[in-house]
Amino acid sequence: MATRVRPSSKRCAVIGGSGFLGRHLVEKLLDRGYSVSVFDIRQSYELPGVTFHQGDLCDKQALLPALKDVSLVFHCASPAPASDDRGLFERVNIQGTRTVIQACIEAGVQKMVLTSSASVVFEGTDIENGREDLPYAKKPIDFYTETKIQQEKLVLEACDKDKGFLTVAIRPHGIFGPRDPQLVPILVDTARRGKMKFIIGDGTNLVDFTFVENVVHGHILAAERLRPDSPACGKPYHITNDEPIKFWDFMSEVLVGLGYAAPRYHLPYALVYGLALLLWLLALILHPLVSFKPTFTPMRVALAGTHHYYSCDRAKEDLGYKPVVGLKEGIERTVQSYPHLRQGA
Ligand SMILES: NC(=O)C1=CN([C@@H]2O[C@H](COP(=O)(O)OP(=O)(O)OC[C@H]3O[C@@H](n4cnc5c(N)ncnc54)[C@H](OP(=O)(O)O)[C@@H]3O)[C@@H](O)[C@H]2O)C=CC1
Numbered sequence: 001m002a003t004r005v006r007p008s009s010k011r012c013a014v015i016g017g018s019g020f021l022g023r024h025l026v027e028k029l030l031d032r033g034y035s036v037s038v039f040d041i042r043q044s045y046e047l048p049g050v051t052f053h054q055g056d057l058c059d060k061q062a063l064l065p066a067l068k069d070v071s072l073v074f075h076c077a078s079p080a081p082a083s084d085d086r087g088l089f090e091r092v093n094i095q096g097t098r099t100v101i102q103a104c105i106e107a108g109v110q111k112m113v114l115t116s117s118a119s120v121v122f123e124g125t126d127i128e129n130g131r132e133d134l135p136y137a138k139k140p141i142d143f144y145t146e147t148k149i150q151q152e153k154l155v156l157e158a159c160d161k162d163k164g165f166l167t168v169a170i171r172p173h174g175i176f177g178p179r180d181p182q183l184v185p186i187l188v189d190t191a192r193r194g195k196m197k198f199i200i201g202d203g204t205n206l207v208d209f210t211f212v213e214n215v216v217h218g219h220i221l222a223a224e225r226l227r228p229d230s231p232a233c234g235k236p237y238h239i240t241n242d243e244p245i246k247f248w249d250f251m252s253e254v255l256v257g258l259g260y261a262a263p264r265y266h267l268p269y270a271l272v273y274g275l276a277l278l279l280w281l282l283a284l285i286l287h288p289l290v291s292f293k294p295t296f297t298p299m300r301v302a303l304a305g306t307h308h309y310y311s312c313d314r315a316k317e318d319l320g321y322k323p324v325v326g327l328k329e330g331i332e333r334t335v336q337s338y339p340h341l342r343q344g345a
């Protein structure tokens with residue numbers, strides 16, 4: 001009988017490793033002596049120590065070679081929230097995650113770390129210092145959030161000590177940093193179109209923005225602490241900068257850092273949310289005839305006008321988590337990394 005080679009604990013796979021968070025995670029894993037297998041629908045870079053496997057995570061046969069001799073898998077692939085494509089989210093985040101779990105079990109993977117989102121508990125109303133025992137959103141604010149909830153449940157329920165397959169979920173919030181394709185580029189594009197003059201609501205709402213290296217740190221701690229006797233088995237963990245900031249102060253610091261004016265004039269939250277909802281409905285109805293993507297979606301307005309910050313006490317207690325980069329330094333390094341997005345560039 002052929003004996004199965006136990007995968008080396010320093011060999012891991014990053015599904016979604018070509019993306020923003022995925023690539024930062026791959027770089028840190030290499031620094032820590034891991035060899036990394038990246039699985040992604042696209043290849044965006046090359047690095048020594050990294051083997052790329054290009055494919056769709058919904059295809060188990062494509063996934064299996066990337067998981068060969070791997071003991072630890074990070075799953076951080078998802079369609080971008082801005083796509084708002086229900087069919088795509090269901091296919092990738094729900095069915096695709098089922099396929100990833102099956103492939104991991106079949107390949108003999110021992111640990112899986114999912115990148116979930118703190119938004120799985122967000123319904124568009126205030127969350128202050130939210131802990132992991134908050135219930136999942138009953139009325140998720142968009143298809144992205146709806147499928148991230150299902151995805152997290154699937155992964156946590158798959159944790160099985162008897163079978164030697166351990167899982168944990170990291171819930172980051174508002175990730176930012178160099179190479180982010182979302183937050184800073186959308187913000188700058190909105191400013192360049194003259195639409196960043198207004199503050200939605202009174203501007204006092206507190207929010208978590210998390211520097212990408214802290215999110216990476218949380219993932220690696222969770223992976224390394226995940227053992228059969230660890231409290232992390234089958235649990236979700238909030239990972240933030242642990243420095244909630246006023247949403248509009250954060251936006252202003254990034255904008256001013258890049259040479260744009262900070263928003264000044266206030267608009268009532270209910271008015272903007274109502275308009276955003278109307279526009280979203282119009283875009284939905286007119287979709288077959290004209291295609292337009294409103295900047296101020298109901299999701300973005302809700303995020304811009306409510307409190308949403310989370311406690312990471314559980315991660316501190318169980319994982320020994322502590323942010324490694326403060327918010328001020330994170331913002332400075334982010335601003336420096338976007339010379340091409342500066343005013344006048
Ligand atoms: N950014 C944020 O603020 C937050 C993100 N998260 C979560 O973090 C994770 C990483 O996000 P982020 O780095 O920002 O996102 P990115 O879009 O930068 O990275 C995701 C990667 O997954 C790839 N991908 C998408 N669909 C598939 C598929 N079917 N098969 C294989 N690969 C696929 C993407 O390719 P392509 O680009 O071609 O689609 C991309 O390379 C996601 O799970 C997201 O839900 C959670 C909280 C906050």
Ligand SMILES: CC(C)CCC[C@@H](C)[C@H]1CC[C@H]2C3=C(CC[C@]12C)[C@@]1(C)CCC(=O)C[C@@H]1CC3
Binds near residue numbers: 116173
């Ligand atoms: C147009 C302006 C009102 C807002 C511009 C900035 C926004 C693009 C970002 C502010 C908060 C961000 C955020 C996410 C995406 C980008 C923002 C809306 C997520 C939805 C990304 C995926 C998640 O899991 C949750 C994030 C919450 C914060």
